[in-house]
Amino acid sequence: MPVISSLSKAKPHTLRSRAVTGACRVASSASIASLGFRLGPWLSWRSVRRYPWLKVLLRVNELAARLTAGRAGFYQEAVALLLANVTASIVDSVQGALAMPQRTVLHEDLVPPEILRAMGLHPWMAEFLGMVLPMVDPHAVEGYIDEAENQGIPADSCSLPKATLGLTLCGQMPRPRAVVTSNMPCDGGMMQYVLLERELGVPVFRLDVPHDVSSDRAVHYFAGELMRLIRWLERHTSARMDWDRLRAICEERNRAIEAELDLWDLLRARPAPLAAEPVYLTHLMYTVAEPGTPRGTRMFRAMLQYALRNHEAGLGALAEERHRAVLWNPPPMVFIDLFNWAERAHGVAMVMDMLTFHHHPFVDTRTPRSMLEDLARIIMQGPMARHTRGPAENFFGDLFHIAERFSADMIWLAGHVGCKNTQALVGMLRERCRMRRIPLLIIDYDLLDPRAVSPADIQGQVDRFMETVMGESRADFHGTREG
């Protein structure tokens, strides 16, 4: 991977950051090893044979090695600590799905897992493997995408539902007790659950999210939907809702969000004291996949502390922050190293992104009704939900708000070829960026399939944009007249 020399003069490795990074690797290895102990020898052996993707997950330390490489100081420590904890969370999630199928509920990523956990069920996000596997190995889900296409899923549809379906069609999706989904975020996502229902042969519940996501009537209606979900789960599983447990989860979530909001305030500083994974991966893991856990709160607080230390020392996450970008659309799972590379190659700090920026973070825990209403707001006002339905203003309003709030000097749109919802808005986005004189980079790529656009091609697109639009001279060119 090319690295521009003049920008790679990151802060020198301190003994401390080396020690922390090393300790985190050991902790990750221990988490992975613990999976075998927790499953026991028989189930471990059977699982590895039945679910080949486990072998990819066992290599999660490779991801940590890639994402900590080239970074330094507190930023490096933050990334290392985060990845060690993400590994532990992944291990917990996998262990639950393999060891407790009768308590496992497969759910779509826009269904609140807080409710499932409060009922003593194990949430297993259907899209989880599709997102995590390519982060470890970019080619990991190609076979599953092919399987879905071979069974008739259109080749131009989103690769995330294709990968999830492919896993299921290959018999490699652990069979849950039930499935909970919704009418979001897109047609491809909804269609996936029709086929999952057929393949898995388990009961499926669909949440109906109203189209107008901002009115009180919509909140009231969707809170009613969540109540209907709880009753349905009580009927179809042996679980019962424990409102006190839901309150504890929501309070834990609020504590985590409090730390996250403080972190966002610090990210507005120039240079940004943290960037990229400590921002978006912490959010994805601990407010979307695993919200309301003590581990999540610890992570947000740890990230906040790292940011504070850098900020107080007048240090940025990057050795030299030359540009600040906000990312629209999910990060490219197939080239998750993009931000680490761009930091060193072009001095770009990715300070905020669409998935991380969220509108209604706190849950009122006074009554069951207030909790359900705020969980309803979180889902309805969440990214993807707001942006793939309703007026285009939801999309543009959020985008330009975060660009301004975090002083971005450019917008990167991860132009996932499978996302028709976003593709439809690209023309309008170009016009609006021009009106505001904000440089826009549209990265053509596929979320999970590197055969569509390779990581090297993605780098090429960034290089061209940085050179021609941002006027960045390339520091890796050393031509000589005498040559």
Next chain:
Amino acid sequence: MTRLYAGCDVGSTTGKVVILDDHQVVATALIPSEVDPADTARLALDLAASYLPDPSAARSLARLVGTGYGRNEVPFADENISEITCHAVGAQACNPSVRTVIDVGGQDVKAIALNPDGTVLDFAMNDKCAAGTGRFFEAMARILRIDLDRLSELSAAAASVAPITSQCSVFAETEVVSLIARRTPPPDIAAGIQLAVARRVYALARRVGVQPAVAMTGGCAKNHGLVLALQPLLRQELVPLDMDPQLIGALGAAVLARRKGMGR
């Protein structure tokens, strides 16, 4: 002593060099590309130097900028700059009113939106597919057994336009073969080829937004049939450039070399 500045554009099909003094273009060269881009650059520079009153002056160029796909391989360049920037600067140096540049080269197509100061506002490019590039024309001319100049002339004589619907050059080839087999007049086939490429180029140009004035650069800009097919789609005439459109990238590189060499 007059200071000289040069731009060297190493393309997939041709190598181009433009040499400037402080005021004007003093020499240009255009040669077919060699296998090794470094050889292409060297030969093109030697040829341009031979047109100078004192060819040895090329050995003491104040600054040389490399561009084009082989820009990293120009061994004597002081700097390399992307062809997108160079085409933008070159086109504006020829005509300051240009706001959109369409560069149709041998193996890629670019649409570039410019700011009034000549900097790049936005760009879109197709470097993955031969359709809409010089390679496409070469393939079609080969099937019709004519050269590229004749293809351009032939399309001007068409009574109607034979439809060529395939976006892909491989499939378009089979379509053209079918048209020949059906005894479609060659001028109509040529006009169909021009329109197919023009539509492809137009689709790309729309991605950056077509603002007047629009200039076309690259080797394919010399194809009059393509220009005639593209103008109705753009709903405007392409502005003429007072230089060989194939040399615009090298000109832009030379202008940038001069700007930096003169400290601007």
